[in-house]
Structure formats: structure tokens, C-alpha cells
Amino acid sequence: MALVSRVLRGNLRRTGGAIGNRKNFDSGLHPFVSSGQITDSSESCSTGFSLATARELNVNYIGWSRGIRTSSTSLFPRVAEASDTEYENQRYPGLEATKPGEKPRVVVLGTGWAACRFIKGLDTKIYDVVCISPRNHMVFTPLLASTCVGTLEFRSVAEPVSQIQPALSTSPSSYFYLASCTGINTDKHEVYCESVSNGGLRPEPYQFKVVYDKLVIAAGAEPLTFGIKGVAAHAYFLREVNHAQDIRKKLLLNLMLSENPGISVEERKRLLHCVVIGGGPTGVEFSGELSDFIMKDVKERFTHVKDYVQVTLIEANEILSSFDVSLRQYATNHLTKSGVHLRRGVVKEVQSKKIVLSDGTDVPYGLLVWSTGVGPSQFVKSIDLPKSSGGRIGVDEWLRVPSVDDVYALGDCAGFLEQTGRPVLPALAQVAEREGKFLMELFNKIGKQNGGKAFSAKDIPLGEPFEYKHLGSMASVGGYKALVDLRQSKDAKGLSMAGFMSWLIWRSAYLTRVVSWRNRFYVAVNWATTLVFGRDNSRIG
16 A cells, blocks of 8 residues: 555656646546557556546645736636746656657647647657647638638538647657647746546646647747737637637527518628728638628528628728738729728727727628737736847747747747847748747757757757748738749839739648648539539627
8 A cells, every 4th residue: 555655656757847727636637648658548657557547545645836827819828937946846747858869758738730840840759749739720821711701611621630730649648638738847847737627527628748849839929919808709700710619609699580570771881891800811812702702602592681781891001011012002902893992990888789999980890800910919018037028938040938948939929039130020821830840840850869868969969940932921811812922022123913813822822831632622512512502691609
């Protein structure tokens, strides 16, 4: 009995982090073993003793914390700010440090463009991979707007992470954990996580740790609201599949409610007024998709209210400001002809049924989509790492985080530090993908030189630093028209074109960039189905 208790206490040894309150360690827990493969229900600790056995032996797991929680819509919504004393006397189930002879463990936070490009090409013969994210898929964001109106099905833009890197589901020491990172201890090489709730795991919330040899932070960003009152409560964002699902439900709901008898003309106009805030590529493409939906589908299937539907795009400056001047003018003219009302203005406040602009004008709405760019998430703001301008995690030319060992950051959550002499790159999919590919090649290189373990890559030459070259920008404006701007920068010269041929280029380029052949097939079939039969207007859920 004493031997068993010592073994269990040794396996659940005290670690350096504390996130949230802990309750009794009982058989409701879902342990994460330190070696071997996780099974469905009768899982056991790395000692080989099951949790049921631990409960029979009356081994209780009790901890304390004064973890501070914040909330956000980013990929990592719960963050713990903790002092050194807060990390005392804490114990977590999880993955312990790798042993000599075992493959080094790379922990990746996130499943966005940067993270998925990184894990896709990482050599799993050299590394074990642990991916931690509250979503188990990558979103192909350039086509996300098309799902809101039924041009594409939602599954066509979602790629399961286990198909991007099969080792996550087949390798005995590689895992995907559906959880949020809540804290990082860079001294002990540990990350602390909180499992997605509503799973029935006890204690609630269920927390665990993972010890890493290398840590890659690709936690993404969250929508910028500029502190405007009411945005978070009343506006819809467009960054995740569930965002697109909510927008689609709201759009169809308003169309159906507007046909009910007894509704005034004023209320009907409000319900059917779709307002988009932000004239960047996402806002313009969503406005174009809405315009197509109204012109082709609403007029055929909602004939009683078709004349009341309106789309308004509000932008403080010019739409598509990063595009060539001639392309901006083309987009303005085309959207106006398509029935999209373009309006300049600055939002002062968002209420449940209207927007208040800075000039005092009220804009009633039934659907409000907010697309004004992204900024650092609460997770990024709260972790104690160097920051670049704009609040992102600061990195050097090789995407390393200075002042800490074995920590890298990339994608929308990372930016070059001022001392590198490089500008902070824009939050674009092609930037994140390129960074993911660069870091993957760097990891494979140092792994082959036995630099994968913690603290072992200091003397390995890293080669050429990361260089980003802009390949150009594209945006669809609806009506089988698109913009293609192949200039490498805003002030550079290059090919710019608009129209039907640009739309073919836009569709062909994105079809080839979809991650898997399965999803390419889905996208092609969805496009063909929409062309022949129109968009589906079923409201499910």
C-alpha cells in the first residue's frame, strides 16, 4: 500500500504552474499518460495503475490556486496570470518530460494556417507532436464568406487536423488535445491547459500540463473592436466556421420572420438590412456574396420581401486600401451596381437594433457583421514574453522568442521585434503559411543534427533567416467578378486586373490551395451544385 502511494505521488509530482481551482482527484478524471497510447475509457496513469485503483486506495488529489481568468473569442480564450507563489503545491496529470532515447516532443498551440503548415511537414520520425487547440480543424478562411449564404457547405472549408498530420492519431506518443492553453512556464518547459468544457470530465474545469522540448505558439488573433460599446454583444464576426453558421442562421431567420403578417414596413426594412463594418477583403467579399444571394436566390424564393433587402458596407476610409487604385475604383463601381450601399463613417456605438455613427446618424440593422481587422488575443497579452509593436509576441529573424529557450512564435500572434529592423508583417494567411513552412524546415534541420531536445540547439547553425515576399492579393466582389493584384507591395509596380478572368484566377488559385483532395472535391461539387440548382435556403438548428 505504501509503495503504491509513493509511486502515485511520484507520478503526479509538483509542477511549476497553477491555473484555476482544483477539486478532488477521482475516477471522473481523464488522465493524460506520460507514455503509451491513450485509450477510450479505462485509461491509466503512467505508473500502470488505473484511476479506479487510485480511488480504491483513497488517494485524493487536492490543489489550490488564485488563478485569474479572462475571456475572449480567440483560439485561446482563458488565460491565467500567476505569480511564483501561485505555482506552489500544484499537481497536474499530463505528459512528463521526455526521457533519454525518446523522440523530442514539439508542442504546438493552435490549428490555424501557421500551425497546420508547420505540423503538416514536420518530420515525425524525428519528433513527437502534441497539438493543443479548442478546435480540431483548420479553417480555409478565404472561402469562409461563401459558406454564410450557402455557396459552399461548411465542411468544405474545415480540414481536420488529424488528416493534416496523421501522426496525431496514429503515433503512440503524438496527440491532439481539445483544450485551451492557460499558462506557460518557460523555465520548466511546461504548458498548462484547460480542457474544453461540457465533456463531463471532473473536476470542472479539467486541467492538465504538457512538458515540451520545443514550443511553437501559433495561437492566432482576435477581432479588433476598438473598445466600441456593444460590438461584442451584438455583432457577428467572421473568422471561424461557427461564426459563419451563426451568420447564416440569423440571415435566414430574418428573411423568414419578415414574411410574417402584421409586421410594419419599417420593421421589415430593419430586419432585412444587412450591415457590414470594414472595407477590407473579408468585408468586401462577404458583401459580394450577400449581393449574389439577394440577386439570384432571395428574389426567387422570398418574393414577398425581396424589395426590402439591403446591404450596406461602412468603412472609415477607402475600401480595399491595400489594392491598386484602379482596382479599388472597379470594386466600388461593381458593388454599387450590385446593390451594395457604400458608406463612409465611424461607428460610435452598437445597440441591439441600430448602429450609432460618430456624426450622430442612426443606422437600423437586422444583421451586423464586424470585419475591421485583428489584434492580439487575451492569451498573447497576458503571457510574460517579449512583445513587438502592436502587442504581438516578439520574435527574431528565425521566429525564436528571445530571452527564453526553445520557444517559437508565428502567424497572427507574432511579429518581428524592433531591434531586428524588420516591419511587423500583416495578419494574412500567406504570411502565416510561409512562416509555418520556414519553421518546419528549420525544425527538421536541427532535429537531424540532434538539436530537438530541450536546450540542445544553441550551437547549431540555423542558416538563412526568414524572408517574406508578398505574392499579391485577390478578392471576389460577386457577380463572377474578382480583383487580382500581383504587386509585391502597395507602392510597387506589377500586374493588376479585374473582371471575369480575374474571377477564374481567384477560384482556380483557391481551389488548388485547399489543403486536401477531399475538400477540393467538396468545393468543386458545391460550386457546380450552386451554379445549377442555386443556394440552399434551409435553416437548420
